[in-house]
Amino acid sequence: xxxxxxxxxxxxxxxxxxxxxxxxxxxxxxxxxxxxxxxxxxxxxxxxxxxxxxxxxxxxxxxxxxxxxxxxxxxxxxxxxxxxxxxxxxxxxxxxxxxxxxxxxxxxxxxxxxxxxxxxxxxxxxxxxxxxxxxxxxxxxxxxxxxxxxxxxxxxxxxxxxxxxxxxxxxxxxxxxxxxxxxxxxxxxxxxxxxxxxxxxxxxxxxxxxxxxxxxxxxxxxxxxxxxxxxxxxxxxxxxxxxxxxxxxxxxxxxxxxxxxxxxxxxxxxxxxxxxxxxxxxxxxxxxxxxxxxxxxxxxxxxxxxxxxxxxxxxxx
Amino acid sequence: xxxxxxxxxxxxxxxxxxxxxxxxxxxxxxxxxxxxxxxxxxxxxxxxxxxxxxxxxxxxxxxxxxxxxxxxxxxxxxxxxxxxxxxxxxxxxxxxxxxxxxxxxxxxxxxxxxxxxxxxxxxxxxxxxxxxxxxxxxxxxxxxxxxxxxxxxxxxxxxxxxxxxxxxxxxxxxxxxxxxxxxxxxxxxxxxxxxxxxxxxxxxxxxxxxxxxxxxxxxxxxxxxxxxxxxxxxxxxxxxxxxxxxxxxxxxxxxxxxxxxxxxxx
Ligand SMILES: Cc1cc2nc3c(=O)[nH]c(=O)nc-3n(C[C@H](O)[C@H](O)[C@H](O)COP(=O)(O)OP(=O)(O)OC[C@H]3O[C@@H](n4cnc5c(N)ncnc54)[C@H](O)[C@@H]3O)c2cc1C
Ligand SMILES: Nc1ncnc2c1ncn2[C@@H]1O[C@H](COP(=O)(O)O)[C@@H](O)[C@H]1O
Numbered sequence: 001x002x003x004x005x006x007x008x009x010x011x012x013x014x015x016x017x018x019x020x021x022x023x024x025x026x027x028x029x030x031x032x033x034x035x036x037x038x039x040x041x042x043x044x045x046x047x048x049x050x051x052x053x054x055x056x057x058x059x060x061x062x063x064x065x066x067x068x069x070x071x072x073x074x075x076x077x078x079x080x081x082x083x084x085x086x087x088x089x090x091x092x093x094x095x096x097x098x099x100x101x102x103x104x105x106x107x108x109x110x111x112x113x114x115x116x117x118x119x120x121x122x123x124x125x126x127x128x129x130x131x132x133x134x135x136x137x138x139x140x141x142x143x144x145x146x147x148x149x150x151x152x153x154x155x156x157x158x159x160x161x162x163x164x165x166x167x168x169x170x171x172x173x174x175x176x177x178x179x180x181x182x183x184x185x186x187x188x189x190x191x192x193x194x195x196x197x198x199x200x201x202x203x204x205x206x207x208x209x210x211x212x213x214x215x216x217x218x219x220x221x222x223x224x225x226x227x228x229x230x231x232x233x234x235x236x237x238x239x240x241x242x243x244x245x246x247x248x249x250x251x252x253x254x255x256x257x258x259x260x261x262x263x264x265x266x267x268x269x270x271x272x273x274x275x276x277x278x279x280x281x282x283x284x285x286x287x288x289x290x291x292x293x294x295x296x297x298x299x300x301x302x303x304x305x306x307x308x309x310x311x312x313x314x315x316x317x
Numbered sequence: 318x319x320x321x322x323x324x325x326x327x328x329x330x331x332x333x334x335x336x337x338x339x340x341x342x343x344x345x346x347x348x349x350x351x352x353x354x355x356x357x358x359x360x361x362x363x364x365x366x367x368x369x370x371x372x373x374x375x376x377x378x379x380x381x382x383x384x385x386x387x388x389x390x391x392x393x394x395x396x397x398x399x400x401x402x403x404x405x406x407x408x409x410x411x412x413x414x415x416x417x418x419x420x421x422x423x424x425x426x427x428x429x430x431x432x433x434x435x436x437x438x439x440x441x442x443x444x445x446x447x448x449x450x451x452x453x454x455x456x457x458x459x460x461x462x463x464x465x466x467x468x469x470x471x472x473x474x475x476x477x478x479x480x481x482x483x484x485x486x487x488x489x490x491x492x493x494x495x496x497x498x499x500x501x502x503x504x505x506x507x508x509x510x511x512x513x514x515x516x517x518x519x520x521x522x523x524x525x526x527x528x529x530x531x532x533x534x535x536x537x538x539x540x541x542x543x544x545x546x547x548x549x550x551x552x553x554x555x556x557x558x559x560x561x562x563x564x565x566x567x568x569x570x571x572x573x574x575x576x577x578x579x580x581x582x583x
Binding site for chain 1: 330331334335336340354413414415418441442444445446447448449450451452453454456457458460461462463464465466468478481482483484485486487488489490491492493496501502503543544545546547548549550551552553556558559560561562563564567569570571572573574576577578580582583
């Protein structure tokens with residue numbers, strides 16, 4: 001069986017959940033090999049993690065010459081690894097950066113590419129959700145090595161023992177790939193809440209919060225949820241852009257999505273319509289969001305949410 | 318200096334978007350327009366010009382798309398672009414990202430030969446495909462630095478700096494012109510065409526190019542040679558509206574918590 005390259009999603013060596021989902025999907029297509037862009041001294045620790053989800057090999061690519069520049073060096077490195085390993089497919093977690101890496105890699109390898117898959121079958125057929133979640137599309141790469149970016153929550157991670165053999169892979173990065181330099185990086189402060197795109201429950205607030213996100217955050221914390229926002233709330237400066245759900249923000253697909261003071265514009269739906277269960281609190285009974293919900297409360301979020309939070313906290317004891 | 322701004326003609330997101338029988342996007346039966354996210358690209362191109370008083374700077378709007386796609390270029394001209402190019406050819410229909418980026422790259426090279434292309438500006442994503450990949454692919458093909466997903470753009474001389482929101486951080490990216498730039502909807506409200514702008518646009522140059530004008534072989538593009546194929550498209554069954562309760566004296570919170578508990582979320 002051929003190798004399937006899986007690019008590891010991590011923050012400073014801390015492996016993130018989508019990596020395990022991708023390894024699980026990779027097993028359907030061949031023999032999963034994980035690719036770690038990072039500091040070589042973290043390679044062994046990362047290998048320990050990913051081998052539990054079936055990674056046979058772990059290619060460690062020293063990112064000293066890569067991390068200072070945008071996208072192009074990663075595409076060059078993956079091209080070199082792909083040329084050496086002739087993989088059956090290359091899977092990347094679907095982030096903005098990885099989609100760009102995939103696009104450049106597709107041209108370099110002369111291969112077809114599919115972005116934002118929410119499922120991949122053993123035959124390599126992908127499922128995507130398009131037009132604000134109103135359609136699903138089945139597609140397949142027909143030329144070259146399939147390059148597929150996969151969204152978080154696309155598979156339930158399945159444990160499987162892999163060899164986890166660490167192999168350092170040396171790459172050569174051209175000067176041309178170093179044209180866009182990362183001059184400064186400001187890490188975003190952690191909120192202590194789950195990551196928006198990975199969370200099982202997302203509680204969002206919109207213009208209806210009037211700028212007071214406390215009821216939304218309190219309710220989210222009682223459920224152990226991530227907090228999201230509509231663009232109206234972001235544009236008003238109430239929440240940072242990183243929390244925006246929708247077409248130009250994050251796409252989420254949690255078990256439960258709770259929209260508070262959000263009308264349900266098509267661009268917002270684009271980011272949450274595939275959630276399993278949808279709940280809304282809105283004081284306007286005509287708000288379009290109610291067309292989507294499994295359960296809705298017509299009411300003022302400033303009274304409904306604090307009361308609900310209190311009841312949930314009581315129940316939990 | 319010449320700036321090329323890439324604008325896409327897309328089906329209106331608020332209309333009933335659908336697919337054709339061959340699984341390509343219906344670009345004719347549904348009303349189309351200049352992708353809203355590309356208005357931000359036009360805006361940044363115009364601001365780039367306006368901030369550099371005394372420099373001779375022109376802005377060329379470029380689109381690849383069917384007959385009607387010329388409307389996207391017209392809108393850009395009305396907003397203030399100086400000239401337009403519409404690449405249209407039956408063979409292009411159904412192209413994937415690979416082919417689209419090829420045609421765009423060839424068109425940019427032709428514009429460059431005539432007027433220069435010191436800066437190529439794109440939107441963050443097309444509102445129909447939402448790939449956010451074409452700018453990176455264009456940079457790859459043109460061999461230019463990619464400075465993408467900018468929420469803030471600043472420049473001085475041939476130096477450009479942008480702010481970019483990444484997964485866990487905000488980054489400042491620096492590069493030297495010529496570059497491919499893409500901008501997000503955070504980069505600043507796009508202007509509306511003024512009456513004067515609409516009148517002036519009628520007299521601006523708008524060229525129509527075919528694949529042969531670009532030296533691209535028809536066999537390199539289009540649906541039949543795409544490197545990935547759509548096998549099926551299905552309309553998602555509409556969500557059936559669930560139970561809606563009206564809050565009266567705290568009844569809403571009780572009902573909400575009962576619902577969440579019944580679904581085992583608590
Ligand atoms: C190109 C483009 C991209 C976009 N991308 C996004 C995107 O990524 N994400 C996104 O969200 N939007 C996006 N938008 C914007 C989108 O069209 C809407 O404008 C936006 O989603 C509206 O946000 P909202 O629902 O919070 O505000 P509104 O539409 O103003 O709705 C506020 C709601 O709050 C309710 N309300 C008010 N007070 C209360 C109260 N006290 N209690 C309960 N309910 C209350 C009101 O009844 C109303 O329904 C985009 C638009 C464009 C053109
Ligand atoms: N057919 C096209 N014509 C002109 N520009 C395009 C076309 N397709 C994509 N682009 C540009 O590339 C950006 C990203 O598109 P996409 O990768 O499809 O999401 C858009 O915002 C446009 O600036």
